[in-house]
Amino acid sequence: MQEHVDALNEQLDAEQPDIAVMFRASHTIKGSSYMVGLQPLGDFAHRMEDLLGAVRDGAQVLDGPVLETLERSTELLGQMMAVASGQDLAITPAANLLSTRLRLLAQGRSWQSILDAEQVIPVERRSVPIAGAAAAPERTTVRVDTRQLDELMEQIGGLVVARARVAQAIERLEGLQSALDASQERFQRTVRDFEERYLNPDMVSLGNEAEAQTPVAGADLEQQFDELEFDTYNDLNILARSITELSADFSEVRSRFAGALGELQEENEELAKLTRRLRQEVSRTSRVPFSQATTRLRRWARERRDRFDLHFSGEETEIENAILQRLGEPLLHLLTNAVNHGLGDMEARVASGKPARGNVWIRVNEVGSFLEVSVQDDGRGLNMEAIRTKALERGLRSAQELDQMPDQDIARLILLPGLTTMREVNAEAGRGVGMDVVATIVRQLGGDLLIRSEPGQGTTFTLRIPTTQRIADLLLARVGTNTVSFAVNSIRTLREVNFEELRPAEGGYELFFEGRWLPVVDLRRIWGIEEESQTWRFAILAALTGDIAVRVDEFGTIEEVAISPLGTLLGQLEYLSGTTISPSGEPLPILDPAGLSRLARRREAWLQGASRRQERLSNRSHVLLVDDSLSVRRLVSRMLERGGYEVSTANDGQEALDMIQLGNDYDLVISDLEMPRMNGYELLSAIRGRPASASLPLVVMTTRAGEKHQRLAFQLGANDYFSKPVDEALLLRRLNSILASETA
CATH class of the missing domain: 1.20.120.160 (HPT domain)
Incomplete structure (x- = not known):
């Protein structure tokens, strides 16, 4: 320039x-x-x-x-x-x-x-002050590298951890003081007993009148002193008085120790307040207006102004610069998705009564301790049927799972890597990676992504991200012998109810709260704890999709901790938003309300009892795999064996039927559709036509993902339908679910 x-x-x-x-x-x-x-x-x-x-x-x-x-x-x-x-x-x-x-x-x-x-x-x-008036203090600014602010926040995180350890040391001192108080009480009681027995023996025998007689005149002087109970200052008397003095000194030391401990507690409270203020001020220093992230989006939109108009609201909202830097890429992906998927063709928009040029709105708002960024289009909405078909074709879900999924879960399938509904790939879309990137970055930021879609009206993606990434207040809770934690800003309330106040729901229970029934996620069942009690304790958590009741055994204290982001392995667990280390050095998982809410909608996939899992491990199920491809039989057999199944194979449907008729005991059959001699439909009909094998579970695994192929398979009695290549985790999860329902 x-x-x-x-x-x-x-x-x-x-x-x-x-x-x-x-x-x-x-x-x-x-x-x-x-x-x-x-x-x-x-x-x-x-x-x-x-x-x-x-x-x-x-x-x-x-x-x-x-x-x-x-x-x-x-x-x-x-x-x-x-x-x-x-x-x-x-x-x-x-x-x-x-x-x-x-x-x-x-x-x-x-x-x-x-x-x-x-x-x-x-x-x-005016910049020049008026004579006689106090000049306003001059405000100056300095340029600070954001990396220095990030490092400063990291050090504040270390300060928070150190203060928590000091607080724990004070708790130990408080325990020591209690023990000291108890020891002093026992010591004083022993001293009193000793004084009564050895220093003032007459106090124990006041009723002895003979010893209380007046001394006789002319008696020996020392004898009169004894009779008048003068102190003799022998070794025992000196020891008794020394113990009395030690008791008084011990009491003085205890009193001074209690005073010093009280002052230390006050200093620790002041340190906690100072640390919190310092954290807030540094966080405010690193905040920048959201408008700094919109330049790239505006430039991208100007190049496509013939297709849509881009509108912003809430650009003045200030957020941490580190968060803003991470949001640029997912926002561009969401904008690209809205233009290439959401708005639809200009001809189709006109045919549906809409303007040829579309509209996309990006709204920014700070709600409590969260930043909410929404990207909304006025297009056609998500094509749920196309998403179902693509998920089945890519082997991401089975047909039975897809049939049981509500639309809100179907919509979230677009976040899976490799899933796209575009028929043609161009430079901007069609590879199925954009929404996966969005979901990954949002989870790394400890946030959640909500998808709302109305057919013919458009789609809204809402990103909900904590405004504080490094330090947070957590409520600790116990589940069996395990400790978990919840972000305090996500907790609506804590409740303790009797079991009778719950009502049964599909796969679990529901809790009545503020005029509606909330789904219950029982963390005890997730950890495999079977024994029950009459009293249930719940943390009511707020998520974008609605409140949810999470059951724990008991509640702990609120701790201010430094949060560690999720790694690659833990990042796959959608019910975790982060991890931290307690002051005592214990690792703590931070549970995510939105992930737990999705768990509540898929109970059969996650909330399985420990006894049932143990039963499947102890009794290996026998699976018959039917496919005319040798490579498929080898690959899938290894998957099943890794899952704990005993596997037999057949080359085609006729061989499989012969093996079943010979009386071999199989718990489940997996069959291809296109095979020589007897195809999968014929095998399915033959198995269902024999009383001895009519109830034998059979799932179809084929390259044919069309709706008519699925419909015929289910009409003939198939239990589930997979598309090749099948995902190992999906296959094992669905087989476990089918066999569990057969034995329940």
Whole structure:
């Protein structure tokens, strides 16, 4: 852009400046600035462009004041470019003044009217303080690398962990003080008993009147002293008095220890408050407006302005810079998805009564401790049937699973890698990776993605991300011998109810809360705890899809901890949002409300009792695999054997039927459709036609994923339907579910 600034200076130095050359230079600077995200520089160049356009159109005269303003503005452009490259220059006051002058001159205002307007600026806005009035403190700024802020937040995370360890040490000291109090009480009781027995023995025998007689006159002096109970100061007497003094000293030490511990507790509380304020201030320092992420999206949209209009709201919302940097890629993927999938063809839009050009809205809002970013289009909505078909064709789900899935779960299948409904691949879409990238980044940020779609109305993707990524307040809870945690900002309330207050639901229970029944996720069942109790404890968690009740055994304390992001392995567990280490060094999983909500809708896949799992391990099921392909038989056999099954194979349907008729005991049959001698449909009909094998579970595994093939298979009595190549985890999960339902 420097050459265009030089071009402006060259024309301003000429006797007859070429307005067209100057206009093109300012226009190029404006566009280039917007392209690289330098919006203030682009806005200022836009002001210059407006003034030059006014001069070109005759609305303004290129006289001395206008030339002077353009000269100062060109000089300021160079300074703004220097600031963008890292130099520290104070240019804001001059930029504000010149920007206002450029705007007013472009409107055709006279130079004198502009000067008059500047003279009547309210006193509170003037940069020079009025005599006799207190000058406002000057505010200065410094440029700080965001990496330094990130490192500072990491150190604050370490400070939080260290303070938690101090708090735990104080708890141990409190326990020591309790033991000290108990020891002192026992010590004082022993001293009192000792004094009564050895120092004041007459107090124990006050009823002995003979010893209370008056001493006889003329008796021996020492004998009279004994009778008058004077102290004799023997060894036992000296020891008793020493013990009494030690008891008093012990009490004094305990009192001073209690005072010091109280002061330490107060200091720790002040340290906790200071740490929290420091965390909040550093977090606020690293916040930037969301508008910094929109430049790239606007540029992408301008290149496709013939197809749609892009609208923004909430751009002024400030979020952590680290979060904003991670959001750029998923937002571009969502925008690409909206244009290539959501809006639909222009002809189809017109045919449905919509404008040919579509609309996409990006809305940003901060709700509590979460940032919500939604991308909405006014297109045709998701094609649920096409998603079902593609999921089956790619072997991502079985036909039976897809039939049982609600639309909200079907919609989430587009987040799986490799799934796309586009028939043709282009440079922007069709590879099935964009939405997978979105889901991965959102989960790495500890957030969730909600998909809402209305047929013929459009689709909305909502990203819900915690505004604090590194440090959070967690509620600890116990499940059996395990400790889990929930983010405090996701907890609606804690409840303890009797079992009778629950109502049975499909695969589990529901809890009544605030006028509606909430699905229950029983963490005890996930951990395989079978024994039950009459009292159930719940944490009511808020998720984008609605509240959910999560059962635990008991609640613990609230801890401020540093959060670690999920790795590649743990990132596959959708019910985890992160991990942390407790002050005692125990690893803690942080449970994600949205993931647990999806667990509640797929109970049969996750909430299986430990006894049933143990039963399947102890009694290996026998599976008959029927396929005319040797490579398929070998590959799938290894999958089944790794899953704990005993496997027999057959080359075609006729051989399989012969093996069944010979009386071999099989628990389940997996069959291809296209085979010589007897195809899969014929084998299925033969098995269902024999009383001895009519109830034998049979699943189809084929390359044919068409609806008519599925319909015929289910009409003949198939238990499930898979598409090749089959996913190993999917196959084993569905076989386990089918066999479990047969033995239940």
